Amino acid sequence: MQLSDYMRQALTLAKEAAAAGEVPVGALIVSSGEVIAAARNRVEELQDPLAHAEMLAIRAAKAALGSRYLTDCTLVVTLEPCPMCAGAIMLARVGRLVFGCPDGRLGACGSAFNVPAYRDALYKPEVIGGVCEDECRALLKEFFRARRDNGQ
């Protein structure tokens, strides 16, 4: 499977989030070519502003592997992670981060901040941005446009 194939799976999760009234972000974690965890944003459902797709996917992957760290894993997410999620990716020692579209406002992997590149970090994941960028951006734009049209 190519990175774009995994990103399309993450996009399917993001679309499920949108259908449930959540900001459409989907994430999955791959180990040895296999998807071991998949999650979507559940902030509204759980009434928990920390329930981002990446946090839920990291927790599920740790449970699936029974390990403290995710060194040999790739996290694939449709949107550039925020500071909380970028920090969690570093702490969990995710080996590789692949994201779809950048988040110019709050993205913490090169846009507003660059947490993974911080020079004093003990651990630095490989970061690949812009995979299926246009599809990921279009989904977010459509969600926020529809929400504005509904006066929300």
Add this chain to the structure above:
Amino acid sequence: MQLSDYMRQALTLAKEAAAAGEVPVGALIVSSGEVIAAARNRVEELQDPLAHAEMLAIRAAKAALGSRYLTDCTLVVTLEPCPMCAGAIMLARVGRLVFGCPDGRLGACGSAFNVPAYRDALYKPEVIGGVCEDECRALLKEFFRARRDNGQ
């Protein structure tokens, strides 16, 4: 109670962490003058690198209040929060952050990054650093000195 009184309670939690072999960080959350949540670092105990004192305290405070946001709360923590915790503090809309000693290496509230001050943030907590700074720093220094002496 003064902020230094709350910080001394957080220091007691940090000492409990040190006694359990954890990096000594303690946190509590205050609402209307009352401590509604208290937690210490549990990374080793839970084998979970995301189990920082602040994250556990935020989760406990949300459960105690039954609310999505912690707008009227103060989070008191012995060490400057890392990017993950600073991001979570913003997302949970914690009204005020009070920390003890700065973390020059990974602190995300003014040292390595300044997540709460980010210009495009929708929400900005009040931030007060340096409360009982010397005691908070001494506890961390002593912990890491002892760990080095034990060859860990």
